[in-house]
Amino acid sequence: MQTIDRGSAGSARVAIVGGIHGDEPAGERIVRRLADELDPLDETTEDGSGSAGLVRLIIANEPAIAAETRYTDADLNRSFPGDADSDEYERALAARLAAELEGFDAVLALHTSHSAPPPFAIFSDLTESVRRTVTGLPVDHVVDASGLRSTTLDSTVPHTVSIEVGRQGSEEAVEFGYEACRAFLRVHGAIADEEPTFSETTVVEGREEVPKGGGEPHVHFANFEPIPEGAVFAEDDVYTHRVEEPGVVPILASERGYDDIFGMYGRVTGIVKPPGVGENRVYPIDEEDDAEGEEGSTGGDDGSEDDGKRGGAN
Template sequence: METIDRGSAGSARVAIVGGIHGDEPAGVRIVRRLADELDPVGDGGEGTDGDGTTDGSGTTDGEVDSEGLVRLIIANEPAIAAETRYTDADLNRAFPGDADSDEYERALAARLAAELEGFDAVLALHTSHSAPPPFAIFSDLTESVRRTVTGLPVDHVVDASGLRSTTLDSTVPNTVSIEVGRQGSEEAVEFGYEACLAFLRVHGAIADEPPTFSETTVVAGREEVPKGGGEPHVHYANFEAIPEGAVFAEDDVYTHRVEEPGVVPILASERGYDDIFGMYGHVTGVVKPPGEGENRVYPIEGADERDEAHDADE
């Protein structure tokens, strides 16, 4: 594990973690780029506000608080070197970890969790075999998590609280994971970098431009969709509504017909995973930006009425 601390324009302690999976180079490249561009510790706020002599736009909005910190972490170095997802165990299934474990990732999970202890906001970078759009994942909707998910440039966030309890976002408070794009693509690096800047802005760590927030649709993750064998077919894209009675995916073993309304795929992929086509999710509502109502998931009002009106018009 490599930890690189950088200065912050604000008072929050925030962290960005790349390289949790060794075969996802985007996160590592994004963290390195941020390490190059952010100011050293103790030099933070001044630099990010501009030096006041070159571009003239450097408006200093507020006091610089030296308590703030941006911690950049490259997590699983042996797996990154080997270009493999993990060496002994999947790190993102190994939390909270065990410092005494003989399994490399289980011991690393404990060290990584310790590096993130007490942080105000954490963003974990991932890529996938699935098609766009990028999306975020949370397990516990703290005020910090609300700020992150409504501040990231994503339309959807997956509520993973009903899924595994061994991931980084389910064990380290105030953590959001983000799937920034297709594994190995340049688009994933570019999008992920911009997403990190948005994350740093909404938590006050950089002051290059004002943060922006938007309502984010919450999809509760429910169950994995198993894959059997033979030629795989996936018929619906991520977050695309699967009509009641339609087949989401099939192969020689399975025909996965969806028998209820409101189901959408998450991480849908024909060949990305050996044993699953992806996951089923259910749209539960929206999270509103900070300052707009309470910190909870608001059901999407009038969705049923709109459907009925639409049917009547046909």
């Protein structure tokens, strides 16, 4: 694991993690680009208190990156909170990585996949910091993964959002991921190149994984595309997955992205509103919009977080 600390324009402590999976090179490339561009860390403020903000950049699984494989012993993003004494490299690494992120106000974890666009975010606990992140990222959808695994980075490290930045191995994923990281830093006040922009983000609840058997796989619907009732989402020589209820959409839909699943089923549950607009919760799509101060509040913001928001309860 490589940790690179850089300075921040604000007081928040934020982190970006790339290279969780070694066969997803975009994350490492984005982190190194940011490390080259961001200002060096000034470890003390003018009064000598040393309480200035911090941008921590992490390249997580260096052995897997070198081997160009997803992991060496165990999937790192299925190994949290980890065990520092484990003989499995990634399980021990998970504990070290979680320690590096302890006490941070916002964390963004970078991923790519073989699934179809568009890029999207993932959260497990909607803290005020997570709300700021997901409504400030250039994505239309965020997956609520709170009902899925409890062994991922975003399910164990507070204020963490994961983002699928694009197709694995593509230059488009690198460029989009870089711009998404700049937006993340902007909305948490870590860079001040321009005003941050916020927008409502559609929430899709992750429901269940769709198993894959063997033979030639076929996926018939892309990420977040509504699957008509009675239609076949995916099939191979073992399974034919026919959707028997309305309102189901695919997440991480892919024919060859995973050995054992076609992706997941999800359901659109509502929207998350930008900071300062209504409550920090998921608003059902058809709910009457009665939030105070709604008009004109989805554009520029000062990008700062007050002390009551930073490090809030899970």
